[in-house]
Every structure is written in structure tokens, then in C-alpha cells.
Amino acid sequence: MCEEQVQPTALELAMFTLCGVFRKYAETDGRTDTLSKAEVRLLLKKEMPQLFKAAQENQEGGKILEALDIDKSGEMDFKEFMVAVSCLTCICQSICCSKK
Template sequence: MTQLETAMAILMKTFDTYAAGEGKPDTLTNAEAKTLLQKELPGLLKDAKNQDAVDKLLKGLDFNGDSEIDFSEFVILVASLTCACHDRSGKK
């Protein structure tokens, strides 16, 4: 597999691993999403001084308002964070 194919497979596997914990197997509950963020994106949460900020982030991920985070919503988060990190890397 190419690097991009590998990255996509890892993204899908990571989502599926955390979504399988409780509730529907194809969505993340708030608890599953918090666990995923804490374990897979610890740098994102280390600056969060309070739980309200984390809860606000999770609520913001739920674009369709169904109180769950589906794979499309998760991918939007990852893509947004990737863009933010890329912008900070200082293009030549």
C-alpha cells in the first residue's frame, strides 16, 4: 500500500476501534470520542484547562446534531487539525 492508503486505513481502523466500545458500532458516543482524543491526540487536549473546553469541542464535532460523531464528522476533525498543523509548519 502507498503511504496515503496506509494513512487512510489507519484512520478507519482507529475510528472503528473506539466506536466499537459502546453504543452503535459506526458512531462515537461522547465518552468514546473523549477517549479517542485523549489517547490519539493528547497534544490537542493538553492545553485544555477545563473539561468545558473539551465538551465544547465534542459538541462542535456533531455537525448533524444527532448526539453522536459519525465517521464523516470524525474525518472533518482530523482534516481540519491536519490543515491547522500544516499551516503552522511554515511553507517555503
């Protein structure tokens, strides 16, 4: 008996994508559980280029990156990454909805 292949939903795909993006950049230094500052910058530059450009042009950009390091470890773990992505997603959603 063959089991039917179930396609993941859009939300499941988004979750898998977030996990994959985090791992892709975290493993550049051999540690897959955290992002170094350099890895965070590379991730932002490649995956969020408009946001990265805006942060580079804004003097507060560095402070924002520091604030994303919630536990002040000098690195970003997956939970901190998800908080950052969630906050940015909420900001994008509010901008999109306010244009109606």
C-alpha cells in the same frame, strides 16, 4: 502463477489507519458506526494527547467538541470524524509551514 504483493502507499496506509482508529473506539459500546461523547474523549485522550490536554485547559474545549457534532445527534459518525481530522490536519500544516 503467483500475484505480486503490492505494498500500500503512505497515503493508503494513512486512510486505513484512520478507518481502524475510528472503528477501534466506536466499537467500545457495541456500535461501530458512531462515536459517543465518551468514546470521542477517549480517542482524543489516547490518540491526540496534546490536543486533548489543550482542550481540557481551555474553557472553549467543550464547545469545540460540540461543534464537531455537525448534525447535533450527540454522537460523531465517520464523516464528522473525518471533517474533524481534516480540519486539525490543516491547522497543523499551517502551523508547520508558518515556522519557515
